[in-house]
Structures are given as C-alpha cells and as structure tokens.
Amino acid sequence: MKRKINHIVKTLFLLTIFLVGCRDPFEPEVTNQDLAVLVVEGFIDIGGELSEITLSRTSPIRSGLGFRPESGALVFLRSETGEEWAFQESQTGVYSHSAVFDANLTYQLGINTQNGIQYLSDPMTPIITPEVEELGFLQDNAGVEIFISTKGNEEAQYFLWDYEEDWIFRPGVRSQFIFNPITKNVDFRKDDQKIDLCWKSNQFPKIILQNAARFQDNTILQRELVRIPLKSEKLTQRYSIKVRQRAINKETYDFWEILRKNSDDIGGIFSPLPSLITGNINAINSDGENVIGIVSMGKSASKRIYINAQDVAPWPYFIEEYEFCKLDQDTVLIANYEREFATGSRLPVVPVVVVTTTIGFRAATRECTDCTLRGTNIKPDFWED
Template sequence: MKRKLDYILKSLALALLFLSGCRDPFEPEVTDQDLAALVVEGFIETGGEISEITLSRTNPIRNSESFRPEAGARVILKSESGEEWAFQESQNGVYTFSEFLDQGMTFQLEITLPNGRQYLSDAMSPIITPDIEELGFIKDNAGVEIFVSTKGNEEAQYFLWDYEEDWIFRPGVRSQFFFNPATKDVEFRKTDQKIDLCWKSNLFPKIILQNAARFADNTILQRELVRIPNRSEKLTERYSIRVRQRAVNQETYDFWEILRKNSDDIGGIFSPLPSLIRGNIKSVEPNGDNVIGMVSMGKSASKRIYINAQDVAPWPYFIEEYEFCRLDQDTVLIANYEREFSSGSRLPVIPVVVVTTTIGFRAATRQCTDCTLRGTNIKPDFWED
C-alpha cells in the first residue's frame, strides 16, 4: 500500500473542498498553510518477505506534489525481548528490511527523524493470514469482475487487500523497423529494440476491506476486487493481477474503514469525520506533533492469475491515445530517409516494394508506433507467457 495513504488523504481534502459548495454557491476559505503532518504507513512481514515502511508529509490542497518523502529517518523494530532490527532507506522516504520474526511476540516500531523528534507505535501482535482460497474472474455485460474468496478464523477475521495489475498492449501502428543514422538506412529492430509490444502496470489506490465475522463460518465468497470495464486495453492480449491478502486487527480495520468511508462516501452526514483518522503511531513527547498512519504486522498471503484475450472473447478494445493513428499515404523514398526519419518523430513501418526492390517506406508518427511512450518493452521478471 505504498503511498496509498498520501493519495487518499489528498483526494479526501480535495473532495471536501469541492463538495462544500454543492447545494448553494459558496466560496470556502482554503488555507495554503503547510501543516506538513507526518504520515506513516506500512506492513511488517514476519515470514522473511520484504517489509516496507513509508514516511512522508501531507501536502497543502493546492500543491500538485503527489509524494513528499521524509528522508534520513532512523526506523527500528523492537521486540518485547529487547531485540532490534534496523530498516534501511531503499529510496527517499521508503524504509525496508527482511527478517523471520517470532509470531508469538509483540513488537513496537520506533521512528527518529533527522530533527531528533521521535515516534513510537503501539504494541503490535503479528497475525498469520490464511491462504487465498480462490482468485478468479467472471465476465458479464459490464465487463470482467475479478474476485477473491477466503476463510477467516478466530485470530484472523478482518481482511485487507491490495493488488498490482500488469498487462500487454500494442501501439496503434506496429513497426519492426528503425532508421540507423550510422548506415543511413532502415533496418530491422533487434529483440531488445522492439517497440510493438509493451507492458503497463497499475497499483490501484482503492481500499478493499471485509469482515469475515459477518458471514457464516467466517467464509468470504467472491469479494469483488477489480472491475475491468468493456473495451479496456487491459484485456487486449494478456493481463495479470497479483493480489495480496492481509489479516489485520480490528483497530487497523477500523482505521482503513474510516478512510474508505470518507473517500467513497464523502459528503454524507453520517460519514466519520476526517479528524478521527489517527492510527497507532504517536509522538514520544507529550505535546508532540500529530501523526497520521497505521503500521501492522504479520504474515501475508498472495496469489497471481493471468487472463488471456481468448478467455473473455470477444473483447473489442479502445485506446484513446491511438484513436487517430494511421499510416501516412505518401512513400518516404530511400533518398529522403535521413531527412524524414533522423529526428525520430516519424518511423518507417511498411516497405514499399516494386517488383523485388524496396524503393522506400510508408511511415507513421512515433506517438502511434512506439509503445514505450506509454509503457515498457522490458518483460517483468514474474511474467509467464
């Protein structure tokens, strides 16, 4: 859930601003004061996987900056027996470590900022997350629904999910060629130069929660995670989703539920107030700065599935960026290759052959032919063909 809390808090502030004038004309006084409250979020894995804590600062409403990292902090995990583990800053504001931890002990997270201010979490008891029993999909008239099913127990009743999506897409016009300025000729692209097949990723900042105690035998059946609408490019060729399931305590569940209600149901008279959002991280000083955030720990569970276009066929798709992509009608003759292609704004696509001799190429814009402008042509390490 890296940076998810920052995204939600800023979205909530903007929603409050706009909705304040829904019924009657009203010009709210919006302060540009930078409160710069510390935001802490993360999950500590006890089974040897990478644990990640993100430290950042809140933004003024009119600030377009999406993430203000709090760098240079000292982040320490302490056990009730006195053992300590130090997090390393893998990138600005992101602190990670990997360790196998005793599931039967309690822990606290200690944060010391470069200015000397200290913060401490409440005592945390790890929760072992049950396995995901099913991760599947259903196609209906509205598109494709991806769902998860699981079964809770007495120790694990409150669940939180996040996910990562990856998919293949193609540009509007496919080209296998490029202009080589060294030879001043058009050549075939090598495998690592391909621009006609790319991958795109998405980490969606939606809050997905469920209380298993609401259901018979603590069984959660087909909880919707993602809705892929008709004509989405995600199912153009091959799509993958990795879902991570985490069992959390009631305090953590309530924290994220308040955020969910404020972000999804903003404006309702019965919605929880944003002022109720606090978390389990507090300043060590009696009158210290306010902190927003929640850190929990345990052993998570994850699962990945792939969906091919033929699994949901027919699937007509639409990519707005390629709506008006077409091949140029005129042929770029050999003598004009350097003039037409050296800038890279236009690329050769289809050779024009007279009898057995190539006399030139029909071309298209780079925006229409180069998928790396919207994604990457490097296959993800996990990807299975």
C-alpha cells in the same frame, strides 16, 4: 497503497468545508499553513518477505504539491525481548527490511526523524493470514470481474487486500523497422529495440476490506476486487493480477475503513462527512506533534493469475491515444530516409516493393508506433508467457 493516506489527508479539510456548506455560492477560507504532518504507512511481514514502511508529510491544500517523502529517518523494529532490527531507506521515504520474526512476540516500530522527533507505535501482535482459497474471474455484459475467496478464523477475521495489475498492449501501428544513422538505411529491429509490444502496470489500486465474521463459517466467497470494463486495453493481449491478502486486527480494519469512506464515498450532499483519522503511531518526545498512519504486522498470503485475450473473446477495445493512428499515404523513398527518419518523430512501418526491390517505406508517427511512450518493452521478471 503508497501515497494514498497522504493524498486523502490533504483533501479532508477542504472537503469537510464544502460538504457542510449552505446552498449559496461560498468561497471557503482555507489556511495555507504547512502543517507537514508526518504520515506513516506500512506492513511488516514476519515470514521473510520484504517489509516496507513509507514516511511522508502532508502538504497545504492549495500548494499543488504531491507526495512529499520523509527522508533520512531512523526506522527500527523492537521486540518485547529488546532485540532490534534496522530498516534501510531503499528509496526516498521508503524504509525496507526482510527477516523472519517470532509470531509469538509483540513488537513496536520506532521512528526518529531528522528534526529530532521520536515516534513509537502501539504494541503489535502478528496475525497469520490464511491462504487464498480462490482467485478467479467472471465475465458478463459489462466486462470482467476479478474476485477472491478465502476463509477466516477466530484469529483472522478482518481482511485487507491490495493488488498489482500488469498487462500487455500493442501500439496503434506496429513497426518492426528502425532507421540506422550509420548506414542511412532501414534495418529490422533487434529484440531489445522492439517497440510493438509493451507491458503496463497499475500502481494505485483502491482500498479493499472485508469482515469475515459477517459470513457463515467466516467464509468470504467471490469478493469483488477489480472490475475491468468493456473496451479496456488490459485484456487485449494478456493480463496478470497479483493479490496480496492480509489478516489485520480490528483497529487496523477500522482505520482503513475510515480511509476508504473518505476516499470512495465522499462526493454528494448525502455522502458521509470526512472522518478524522489517527492510527497507532504516537510522538513520544514532543507535546502536540501530530502524526497520522497505521502499521500492522503478520504473515501475508498472495496469489497471481493470468487472463489471455482468448479467455474472454470476443473482447472489443478502444485506446484513446491511438484513435486517429494510421499509415501515411506517401512513400518515403530511400533518398529521403535520413531527412524523414533521423529525428525519430516518424518511423518506417511498411516496405514498398516494386517487383523484388524495396524502394521506400510508408511511415507513421512515433506516438502511434512506439509503445514505450506508454509502457515498457522489458518483460517483468515474474511474467509467464
């Protein structure tokens, strides 16, 4: 959920003005002052999984600026016994650490930014997350629904899920050939040169929450996580989803619920007004220094499933980028290979053979044949065929 808090906070003030305005046309006066409020987001896994803390700054509403990572900070975790663990900046604004922590202790996250401001979280008590009981899917006339089932307990009643989607797709026109600038001929592509099968990922999932106490025996049955509509390219070949389940406390649940409402429910005159969000991080050496965000701690649980095209067949699909893709009618003769293929804007696709001799190729544009323009041809490390 990286960048989600920052993006929502940036728009809250503008949305509030529009939603409470009158019916007459109105151009609000929105300050362009750069408040640069620190935004903190993260989950510390006590079971040895990678823990990440993301630090960023808010942007002025009309600045057009996106994610503004906070680099160069000192981030550490301190237990009630005084032991400390330092987080390393693994990428700009993202601080990581892997360790096994005692579930019976309380902890606080500390942050020292380059401008000299120090921040400290409220004390955190780790929560052990129950295992995922079922991760599955249901197909109906509207598409495919991915769902999860789990069972809470007295210590774990509030749940937060996030997920990663990956899927295989193919370009509009498949080519197994490549122009060789040395021989001036057309060769079969090697495995590391293939562009007719790629993987794509979803990096910005929505906020999914549930209070298990609402249900009998704290049992959550088939909570919808993802809806894949008909004609989506995600199910044209093979699809995978990994879901991470976290049990959180009520304070963290309320924080994410406010954020979810601000993100998902705003949009009409009867929608809830944007709510102010703060979190469990506080500045300790600067009066009036604002900070927004939440850090929680515990042991998460995860599960992955795969869905093949034949599992949901027949599956109609439509890929807008390939709507008008087709083979050129004319043949590119051998003598013209270099002129037509050297720039890479057009690629050889189908050999034209007279008797037993290849005299040329029919071609198509790179946009229609090269799937790496929209994804990667490198198989993910976790992928199972």
